[in-house]
Amino acid sequence: MADDRPHILLVEDELHLARGICFNLEQEGYRVSHVESGEEALDKLQYDRFALIILDVMLPGRDGFAVCREVRQLDVRVPILMLTARADEGDRITGLASGADDYLIKPFNLPEFLLRVRGMLRRSSWYRPEPVDEAYRFGENEVHLLSYHARTPQGEIDLTELEVKMLALFFQREGETIPRKTLLESVWGYTSDTETRTLDNFIVRIRKYFEPDPTQPVYFQTVRGVGYRFSRKAGTGDQ
Numbered sequence: 230m231a232d233d234r235p236h237i238l239l240v241e242d243e244l245h246l247a248r249g250i251c252f253n254l255e256q257e258g259y260r261v262s263h264v265e266s267g268e269e270a271l272d273k274l275q276y277d278r279f280a281l282i283i284l285d286v287m288l289p290g291r292d293g294f295a296v297c298r299e300v301r302q303l304d305v306r307v308p309i310l311m312l313t314a315r316a317d318e319g320d321r322i323t324g325l326a327s328g329a330d331d332y333l334i335k336p337f338n339l340p341e342f343l344l345r346v347r348g349m350l351r352r353s354s355w356y357r358p359e360p361v362d363e364a365y366r367f368g369e370n371e372v373h374l375l376s377y378h379a380r381t382p383q384g385e386i387d388l389t390e391l392e393v394k395m396l397a398l399f400f401q402r403e404g405e406t407i408p409r410k411t412l413l414e415s416v417w418g419y420t421s422d423t424e425t426r427t428l429d430n431f432i433v434r435i436r437k438y439f440e441p442d443p444t445q446p447v448y449f450q451t452v453r454g455v456g457y458r459f460s461r462k463a464g465t466g467d468q
């Protein structure tokens with residue numbers, strides 16, 4: 230019988246914590262594979278596909294950041310949740326720059342962890358890609374949401390699952406200011422008013438792909454105190 234439970238890969242060397250995580254994810258109806266190092270995780274990715282990867286930063290051998298970059302070479306789309314022991318802003322930025330989609334600071338509480346996992350695995354009901362993979366163009370960029378691919382003046386880019394979710398929302402609501410809360414709910418499945426810099430760091434990544442000058446964004450604009458606005462015609466936001 231085919232096992233259609235979402236398959237999660239957990240990369241965590243602290244066995245006590247890993248056992249607890251596995252137990253609880255399995256209780257929630259997920260299938261979990263657990264490995265203790267980045268090397269083993271990369272081996273697994275050679276022949277298996279996962280719905281989500283949960284990746285600890287502090288690992289023996291290569292750290293979580295290095296592993297994350299290598300995972301992205303093998304599987305561009307898979308959502309990656311990083312676990313970091315340090316409440317260090319630098320770590321979170323490094324994590325997101327390495328290709329992770331979100332992070333959780335240890336020690337975390339179980340309900341929050343499970344909400345985060347559920348959110349990242351959720352198939353968004355609002356996101357229904359066009360049956361034909363038409364290019365969405367702005368400036369010198371061309372984005373194909375269905376094939377998770379973009380062409381930019383800097384070259385070809387493969388997009389992650391969460392990047393596609395975010396871009397689809399921006400394109401659908403072009404010209405509108407989208408509140409932070411809406412973005413966090415739609416892309417990451419956050420249900421509460423969690424204070425997080427994930428969104429802002431993610432926008433930094435998107436700007437690096439598509440903005441002629443990421444420090445002076447013209448397409449992905451900040452609307453201070455509210456959220457972000459996408460405009461296909463270059464304009465200026467509040468900053």
Ligand code: CA
Nearest residue numbers: 242285287288
């Ligand atoms: Ca660890």
